[in-house]
Structure formats: structure tokens, C-alpha cells
Amino acid sequence: MATLSLAGIEKSFGATRVLHGVDLDVAEGEMIVIVGASGCGKSTLLRIVAGLESPSAGRVRIDQRDVTALEPAERDIAMVFQNYALYPHMSVRENMAYGLKIRGFARAEIERRVAEAAALLELAPLLDRRPRQLSGGQRQRVAMGRAIVREPKLFLFDEPLSNLDAKLRVQMRAELRRLQRRLGVTSLFVTHDQVEAMTLGDRLLVMHQGHAAQLATPMDIFERPADTYVASFIGSPAMNFLAGRLTAGGAAVALAAGPVLRFADGPRPGAEGMPLTLGIRPEHLVPAAEGLALALDLVEPLGSESVLHGRLANGEALAVRLPGRPPAVDRLTLALPPATLQVFVAETGRRLDPSPA
Amino acid sequence: MSNAASTTEPGQRPDWLAHGVLALGVLLFVLPIWVVLMGATHDAATIGRGEVPLLPGGEGPANFAALFAGGRVGRMLGNSLLMALAVAFGKIAISILSAYAVVFFRFPGRTLAFWAIFLTLMLPVEVRIFPTFKVVSDLGLVNTHAGLIIPLIASATATLLFRQFFLTIPDEYVEAAKMDGAGPLRFFCDIVLPLSRTNIAALFVILFVYGWNQYLWPLLVATGEEVETLVIGMVKMIGSEANTEWNQVMAACVLALLPPVAVVLLMQRWFVKGLTETEK
Ligand SMILES: Nc1ncnc2c1ncn2[C@@H]1O[C@H](COP(=O)(O)OP(=O)(O)OP(=O)(O)O)[C@@H](O)[C@H]1O
Ligand SMILES: [Mg+2]
Numbered sequence: 265m266a267t268l269s270l271a272g273i274e275k276s277f278g279a280t281r282v283l284h285g286v287d288l289d290v291a292e293g294e295m296i297v298i299v300g301a302s303g304c305g306k307s308t309l310l311r312i313v314a315g316l317e318s319p320s321a322g323r324v325r326i327d328q329r330d331v332t333a334l335e336p337a338e339r340d341i342a343m344v345f346q347n348y349a350l351y352p353h354m355s356v357r358e359n360m361a362y363g364l365k366i367r368g369f370a371r372a373e374i375e376r377r378v379a380e381a382a383a384l385l386e387l388a389p390l391l392d393r394r395p396r397q398l399s400g401g402q403r404q405r406v407a408m409g410r411a412i413v414r415e416p417k418l419f420l421f422d423e424p425l426s427n428l429d430a431k432l433r434v435q436m437r438a439e440l441r442r443l444q445r446r447l448g449v450t451s452l453f454v455t456h457d458q459v460e461a462m463t464l465g466d467r468l469l470v471m472h473q474g475h476a477a478q479l480a481t482p483m484d485i486f487e488r489p490a491d492t493y494v495a496s497f498i499g500s501p502a503m504n505f506l507a508g509r510l511t512a513g514g515a516a517v518a519l520a521a522g523p524v525l526r527f528a529d530g531p532r533p534g535a536e537g538m539p540l541t542l543g544i545r546p547e548h549l550v551p552a553a554e555g556l557a558l559a560l561d562l563v564e565p566l567g568s569e570s571v572l573h574g575r576l577a578n579g580e581a582l583a584v585r586l587p588g589r590p591p592a593v594d595r596l597t598l599a600l601p602p603a604t605l606q607v608f609v610a611e612t613g614r615r616l617d618p619s620p621a
Numbered sequence: 622m623s624n625a626a627s628t629t630e631p632g633q634r635p636d637w638l639a640h641g642v643l644a645l646g647v648l649l650f651v652l653p654i655w656v657v658l659m660g661a662t663h664d665a666a667t668i669g670r671g672e673v674p675l676l677p678g679g680e681g682p683a684n685f686a687a688l689f690a691g692g693r694v695g696r697m698l699g700n701s702l703l704m705a706l707a708v709a710f711g712k713i714a715i716s717i718l719s720a721y722a723v724v725f726f727r728f729p730g731r732t733l734a735f736w737a738i739f740l741t742l743m744l745p746v747e748v749r750i751f752p753t754f755k756v757v758s759d760l761g762l763v764n765t766h767a768g769l770i771i772p773l774i775a776s777a778t779a780t781l782l783f784r785q786f787f788l789t790i791p792d793e794y795v796e797a798a799k800m801d802g803a804g805p806l807r808f809f810c811d812i813v814l815p816l817s818r819t820n821i822a823a824l825f826v827i828l829f830v831y832g833w834n835q836y837l838w839p840l841l842v843a844t845g846e847e848v849e850t851l852v853i854g855m856v857k858m859i860g861s862e863a864n865t866e867w868n869q870v871m872a873a874c875v876l877a878l879l880p881p882v883a884v885v886l887l888m889q890r891w892f893v894k895g896l897t898e899t900e901k
Contacts, residue, residue: 335799337799337800337803343800349793349796350797353815363802
């Protein structure tokens with residue numbers, strides 16, 4: 265158990281800047297999930313924490329101790345790689361024991377820890393197999409086991425579930441969360457998966473082009489995204505964006521598509537006529553007698569719900585999520601409940617909150 | 622291919638043609654070896670008369686006994702074995718270490734080191750034989766085992782092969798080992814060496830045969846009986862055309878054939894093992 269603190273982490277590969285100053289403070293036993301588009305620097309950040317890569321600027325501290333200059337071996341961190349990186353010529357037992365053996369643990373202690381981890385992960389019957397004799401899920405558990413036996417200060421996970429099929433993923437996701445809670449080891453978890461991002465962590469870090477776009481609890485990020493990037497990244501199908509302008513002295517927005525909507529939570533600061541981006545999630549749109557007229561062009565029935573895509577009269581695209589079977593129509597009139605609206609400044613993409621009273 | 626097609630389609634070119642060609646090829650390869658084997662079982666007179674016997678004679682044991690009498694051939698055999706093993710192991714040890722350095726470490730002059738090794742590919746022993754001999758003789762190593770073996774050990778080919786193999790080892794293994802706390806030496810011993818087993822076995826066969834068959838260099842350096850190899854000894858036995866005991870030369874030839882054959886047969890099992898349990 266440990267705290268982790270990153271201060272102003274920057275990284276350049278030659279002329280390309282990959283990380284532009286990332287700050288992050290992780291409390292003891294906390295699990296932080298990191299998401300972001302491909303290439304935004306998630307793995308690089310993780311590798312800097314691990315010590316596999318050194319930052320161009322900034323400091324990494326574990327338990328207040330500056331470890332920026334230390335080798336990976338001296339940091340007491342365990343990492344689970346995307347393709348597991350199990351040593352192919354060693355049995356499951358040897359794979360798990362290797363890190364302990366190098367660190368000079370007594371044989372009895374190694375055996376005790378391996379047995380314990382094997383019991384926890386239900387690997388006991390597989391201990392004498394080679395990695396190639398295991399299924400993907402079993403390999404994943406061995407990789408976990410290899411991290412657990414070390415009893416490290418920090419766990420790092422780089423998309424450990426992405427090679428598994430959907431069902432196994434769901435199962436391993438739950439197992440992993442339970443395990444992390446039980447062991448209470450501070451963890452960073454990189455993923456591409458929406459559900460993993462929402463469910464797995466205590467807090468969620470959304471990265472965008474080498475910046476930390478937002479760090480908050482998953483529900484906070486879902487309900488109050490800091491900018492349009494985060495808003496569109498979290499939630500599936502993605503949030504709809506509509507153009508509009510500030511009007512009525514900041515109390516309402518005039519949509520480019522027509523309607524004028526009053527803000528439910530108070531007036532926004534800003535000049536009359538300032539361009540805004542209105543965000544609304546597909547599940548918040550409701551069919552109504554009057555509102556926005558949507559011409560449907562694609563219907564996706566998903567079983568318990570349906571996603572309908574279409575265009576407004578002014579050409580803006582809109583997606584709607586409705587429960588149950590899709591209605592057999594090709595036009596829908598939709599109301600936008602004001603309480604669910606997200607308001608962003610069009611120019612910067614930043615969230616625009618009501619002015620304090 | 623066309624061969625497979627001819628076996629499945631009736632009315633096509635008959636199989637016996639293909640088999641005939643193959644048999645001819647085999648015959649061409651086997652005949653000289655057969656002549657040597659048979660020659661080693663006749664007395665000197667038979668071959669002296671100019672006959673090339675194709676059937677076994679009764680003098681085999683006697684020929685080999687005569688060959689080993691005096692102990693000289695035994696020593697040659699020992700020298701050859703020592704040289705082939707030392708060259709094979711030496712080459713593997715040196716080249717696996719240099720390939721390890723070139724692939725897994727960033728150090729100033731890394732590319733230079735790699736190209737320097739690469740360039741020596743163009744300079745086999747035969748090309749640099751006089752400067753090498755000068756160096757060896759200045760060091761006082763002429764007619765010693767060290768002088769015989771050391772100049773043959775540096776190997777660009779093996780280094781390149783190991784480099785090529787090391788490049789296929791995923792970075793994740795290196796990183797996982799770093800996280801596990803393994804230093805460079807441990808990584809080499811615990812991960813790289815076991816993964817290279819099959820490659821080492823394959824190279825060992827090739828290099829053993831290479832070392833065993835060395836001719837030109839031992840001819841120059843091994844001037845005395847103490848260090849001469851079997852191949853050189855055979856050349857000396859032939860001496861002059863008139864009083865060469867051909868049956869003994871043939872017997873020595875058989876001796877010279879055996880170790881490489883044994884190595885290939887023994888290591889073949891390793892190959893198969895390595896190939897069937899692919900570990901990557
Ligand atoms: N060793 C390197 N040399 C040069 N550029 C690199 C290196 N490693 C990563 N990059 C670049 O840094 C950027 C971030 O890479 P990184 O692997 O951190 O992305 P990521 O967020 O993990 O993406 P993904 O989700 O696809 O794994 C990429 O544009 C990549 O091309
Ligand atoms: Mg990555």
C-alpha cells in the first residue's frame with residue numbers, strides 16, 4: 265500500500281511531445297482508471313511510473329519518496345502487460361516465483377506466497393503447465409498472480425483484459441475489482457473499454473493528446489464532463505452535440521435547429537449571442553408532441569433498447585436511445601429535458617457552469 | 622507440386638521416373654562413402670593393384686588395429702575433437718554475448734560495433750591467413766592448441782544469426798524481467814539462454830562440422846605431431862603416391878567421418894524437440 269504522486273510529467277520522443285505535463289495524486293489503496301483515445305500517451309504514462317521510460321520533465325513520487333531516477337527493480341511495482349509477457353519456457357509456478365527468487369526470498373516463503381496466490385486465482389491445478397498450455401483467461405490470471413505474489417506497493421495494468429472474449433472480460437473485470445479491493449493495493453489501470461472505465465475505478469482519468477483532460481469519479485465525469493472531448497468519449501452511444509447561441513441575458517440558449525431552451529440550473533455568464541455547444545445524451549431525449557423533428561436514417565435494435573440515428577432539419581446529426589423495440593416510424597419529434605443539458609463554450613469546448621449566485 | 626500431382630492423377634508421367642532420378646542422386650552421394658567404407662576393410666595389396674573393391678573384405682579390424690597402433694591416430698582424433706568442440710563452443714559463447722550486447726543495450730558506438738562485426742563477414746580465415754599467422758607466430762602460439770583454436774573463434778555469422786533471433790524476442794519479456802528485478806546478467810541466463818536453446822543446438826552442429834573440417838589453418842599452424850588434427854594427419858599419410866597404404870587412409874577417413882555424423886544424429890533429436898515445442 266502506498267500513495268503515488270505525479271507532478272508535471274512530460275515526455276518527448278525526439279521532436280514529438282507525447283505528454284504535456286500530467287499531474288496525478290493517488291491515495292492509498294485507490295484504483296485509478298486511465299482512458300483516452302489510442303496514442304494519447306496512456307501506456308507512456310504507465311511506463312514512466314514503472315520506470316521503464318524516464319520522463320523528460322516532472323517527478324514521480326511513491327510514498328513521498330522521489331523515485332524518478334530509480335530503476336524499475338528498485339521501485340517495488342508490479343505490472344500486468346497487455347499480452348501478459350509470461351516467460352514461455354517457465355511453468356506457471358516458476359513464472360510467479362521468478363520475481364521473488366531474484367529478490368532473494370527464502371524458498372518456503374516463495375512457496376507459501378505462490379500457493380496463496382494460486383488459491384486466490386484458482387490456478388492451483390495449473391501450476392506445472394507452461395503458458396502455451398493455458399487459455400487466454402488463464403494466462404491473464406497467471407499474469408495477475410505474478411503481480412500479486414510480489415506484494416508490491418503499486419499495481420500497473422496496461423489493458424490487461426483487451427485480449428479476452430466478451431464473456432471472459434466481464435467475469436475477469438469483476439474478479440479483478442474484488443481482488444484489488446481485497447488486497448488494497450494502489451493501482452493504475454489503462455483501458456479502452458467504456459464499461460471498464462465506468463465500473464472498475466474509484467476515480468477516472470480521461471487523457472486527451474498528452475493532457476489530463478479530467479480526473480474525477482466516473483459518475484461525476486459522466487454527469488459533469490469538463491469539456492466536449494470528455495463528454496463525447498465517456499458514454500455509449502456518444503453524447504449529441506448541437507450548436508446554439510447564448511440568449512435572454514444568459515438564461516437560455518437558442519439552438520441553431522430552432523427551439524429556444526431555458527437553462528434549468530440558472531443563467532450562464534457570457535456575452536449575448538456567444539456561440540455555445542449543447543450536449544445531450546441519446547438516452548435523455550424523449551419523444552414528445554412538439555420539439556425537434558428528426559428524420560431517421562438508421563435504426564439499431566439492441567434487444568432491450570434501440571438506438572436511432574437521424575438528421576434534424578438544419579442537417580445536424582442526432583442519436584436517440586429508446587427502451588424496447590424501435591418504433592416503426594421514419595420521423596420522430598423529440599423534446600430536450602432542460603435538466604439534462606450540458607453546456608459548453610463552442611470556441612474552447614470547456615464546460616460552462618451557471619454563474620455563482 | 623508437380624510430383625504430388627503425378628501421384629494423384631492416373632495416366633500422367635509415371636512415378637518411377639522421379640524415383641529413378643532420386644535414386645541416381647542418392648547413388649552419386651553414397652558411392653564415394655561406400656568406396657571408403659569398403660576400402661577400409663581390404664588389405665593394402667588389393668587397393669595397390671588399382672582395384673576399387675565394392676564388396677566388404679575381411680581386413681577391417683586389422684586395418685583399424687594397425688591404424689591405432691603407436692597412438693598417433695588416437696592423438697590426432699583427440700586434437701580434432703578438442704579443436705572442433707573448442708571452436709564450436711568458443712564461437713557460440715563469443716557471438717551470443719556480442720549479439721546480446723548489440724541488441725539489448727544502448728551504448729555509444731553500438732552501430733559502429735555492429736557494422737564492424739558485419740564487415741568481418743567478408744574476411745574469412747583464408748583471406749586474412751597471412752596476417753593472422755604473423756600475429757599467432759609473434760605471440761609464440763605456432764604449434765600450440767591455443768594457436769590452432771583462438772583465431773577461428775571470432776564469428777560474424779553466428780553473431781548475426783543470434784542478433785536476428787534476439788530481435789524477435791518481444792520487448793515485453795525484457796520489461797517484465799526488469800519489473801521482476803532481473804539485471805542484465807540474470808536476464809541473459811534465465812530468459813535469453815533458455816529461449817535460444819534450439820538456435821544454439823543448430824549452430825553447434827554447423828560449427829562443430831566447420832571446426833572439424835578445418836584444413837588450411839591447421840596445415841599452417843600444426844607443424845608438429847602434438848597438435849596435428851586427423852584431417853592433417855590424413856594428408857601426411859598420403860605422402861607420396863608410391864608407398865601410400867590406401868587401406869589405412871580409408872580407415873582414417875572412416876574415423877574422420879564418424880564424429881560429425883554422430884553430432885548431426887544426436888542433435889537432430891534436439892532440433893525436432895525444439896521444433897515441436899515452439900515456445901513463442
Ligand atoms: N519509443 C517511442 N518512440 C517514439 N514515439 C513513441 C514511442 N513510444 C510511444 N510513442 C508515441 O507516443 C504516443 C503515445 O503512445 P502510447 O503508447 O503511450 O499511446 P497509448 O495511449 O497507450 O495508445 P494505445 O491506446 O493505442 O495503447 C504515440 O503517438 C506513439 O507513437
Ligand atoms: Mg497503450
